[in-house]
Amino acid sequence: xxxxxxxxxxxxxxxxxxxxRFRQDYxxxxxHRIVTEGSAVEKAILSKHFFSVSGLYKRIILHYATFLTYSxxxxxxxxxxxxxxxxxxxxxxxxxxxxxxxxxxxERKSAVFAKDVLVCGGYYGIIHDSGTSVAIQDLPFEYCRxxxxxxxxxxxxxxxxxxxxxxxxxxxxxxxxLKTFPKVVQKGYKAYKNGKDPWIFLPxxxxxxxxxxxxxxxxxxxIPLIDDLEDYKEINKERNLLALKRIIT
Numbered sequence: 318x319x320x321x322x323x324x325x326x327x328x329x330x331x332x333x334x335x336x337x338r339f340r341q342d343y344x345x346x347x348x349h350r351i352v353t354e355g356s357a358v359e360k361a362i363l364s365k366h367f368f369s370v371s372g373l374y375k376r377i378i379l380h381y382a383t384f385l386t387y388s389x390x391x392x393x394x395x396x397x398x399x400x401x402x403x404x405x406x407x408x409x410x411x412x413x414x415x416x417x418x419x420x421x422x423x424e425r426k427s428a429v430f431a432k433d434v435l436v437c438g439g440y441y442g443i444i445h446d447s448g449t450s451v452a453i454q455d456l457p458f459e460y461c462r463x464x465x466x467x468x469x470x471x472x473x474x475x476x477x478x479x480x481x482x483x484x485x486x487x488x489x490x491x492x493x494x495l496k497t498f499p500k501v502v503q504k505g506y507k508a509y510k511n512g513k514d515p516w517i518f519l520p521x522x523x524x525x526x527x528x529x530x531x532x533x534x535x536x537x538x539x540i541p542l543i544d545d546l547e548d549y550k551e552i553n554k555e556r557n558l559l560a561l562k563r564i565i566t
Contacts, residue, residue: 348544357532360534360537364540368436387427387428391411391414433458435535435536437458438528439526440528442455456476460476471521473521473524474523478508501517
């Protein structure tokens with residue numbers, strides 16, 4: 318199993334509706350402070366909040382996240398000089414690779430990666446490789462970071478083990494969720510509980526990190542404008558209601 322949403326980490330069989338509207342969680346001053354000088358986590362949380370409550374902000378994000386088709390092309394590179402693709406062994410490898418790419422769902426996954434990068438500023442994930450299939454599990458942005466690269470220029474993902482204690486308070490559920498993670502995470506959590514550093518480095522072949530230039534929500538500057546627009550809508554609505562009352566009177 319791989320958790321597909323934060324609700325999977327809660328001990329509940331019910332679905333909770335969305336909570337909060339504009340101003341319920343953020344004041345204008347808080348929005349301005351976070352946009353201008355907030356941390357990466359504060360900016361990501363603010364952006365995710367507006368993505369969930371603002372239809373305009375959500376449509377902008379989804380438009381750019383799905384703007385590309387993310388079509389892929391598989392190009393064979395032969396190790397031996399003069400080797401041809403029509404040779405039986407080479408053709409077998411090529412078609413197996415093509416089948417893998419088709420089953421992996423590159424187009425759909427790429428749109429999800431793009432959406433998270435635009436909303437949060439970056440995407441973190443971990444690869445599950447069973448030997449016959451590969452799946453990617455999303456990691457929480459607030460509990461991940463990437464500060465280093467390896468010699469192959471691959472970003473190294475760090476994962477904060479405090480995530481399991483803070484976000485999954487139920488001990489039995491936490492134990493079940495931990496079993497869905499690779500062994501390196503399970504060992505890292507045990508080491509953290511024994512007093513070690515809560516941050517662990519994921520192996521380069523397991524950790525995934527995508528970022529667009531800098532780790533900041535791409536349309537963060539639009540949030541104060543959208544917030545002002547909501548104010549204008551409310552004021553205009555009250556003005557029209559007052560005018561209607563006067564007409565009736």
